[in-house]
């Protein structure tokens with residue numbers, strides 16, 4: 679069996695994606711001294727289209743399609759992704775070869791003038807790029823105005839600095855990776871903003887045919903994170919959460935038991951369905967399915983189906 683001596687990592691060209699790709703390169707070189715690792719930087723559709731919400735332009739797959747094409751063409755051997763951006767229905771010929779240890783999974787509250795959501799006055803404008811955050815903010819703080827916010831992390835922060843928003847909410851892990859943790863006024867408790875499935879974790883994708891490479895990458899995986907995100911992603915999969923939808927799923931592992939919290943909400947925050955549950959770590963996938971089933975019994979399908987309708991009036995957000 680011949681292990682590759684040279685690997686190319688396909689990555690988006692954003693500062694966050696590059697940090698993540700270099701991080702994986704460093705881990706690989708540390709583990710396999712002498713291995714040569716290059717980066718192939720790519721711009722994806724999701725990076726180019728910035729004037730429409732993600733849910734309108736076709737969801738998360740947009741950020742990984744070009745990278746997958748590079749894998750199939752042999753221009754790259756592996757792709758590094760924020761796991762959150764990897765579709766839950768990843769299929770042959772692709773595979774998630776390793777899920778790395780999770781960084782901070784929380785959402786961060788960033789504001790020059792306020793310390794937390796509860797301090798914002800009525801009518802204050804909060805920017806966020808995700809329906810998941812929007813619905814949870816609206817549920818808890820109906821007097822706030824939530825406005826869409828897209829672009830990479832630097833763009834989002836500059837929009838806050840320009841005064842377009844009183845505060846913005848974005849993933850803590852991304853800010854930390856870019857050395858921007860000092861911009862975080864506070865981290866939202868998971869009871870206030872339940873994270874997205876896989877938030878804070880990195881996934882390494884490759885072709886399922888690359889067995890030697892998959893074996894090399896397996897050594898980078900973190901078993902606890904893998905168990906937790908397996909449960910989280912099973913929730914999204916069972917609910918058909920392929921597009922950007924207000925679904926949150928966050929699991930923790932203690933003494934080999936996984937506790938999974940998940941929710942489905944309407945974007946206006948009027949309805950928030952929750953279903954917490956615990957099971958043994960070996961039953962992660964089943965736990966996710968069970969939680970999804972419990973959410974369906976409360977009406978999750980109805981909420982998600984209403985979001986699919988083309989007449990959905992989200993123009994008011996523009």
Ligand SMILES: NCc1[nH]cc(CCC(=O)O)c1CC(=O)O
Nearest residue numbers: 760762848849851852877878879
């Ligand atoms: N949606 C884009 C995205 N994908 C991954 C992260 C942050 C890093 C992570 O969650 O691992 C972000 C930024 C954000 O949501 O604010």
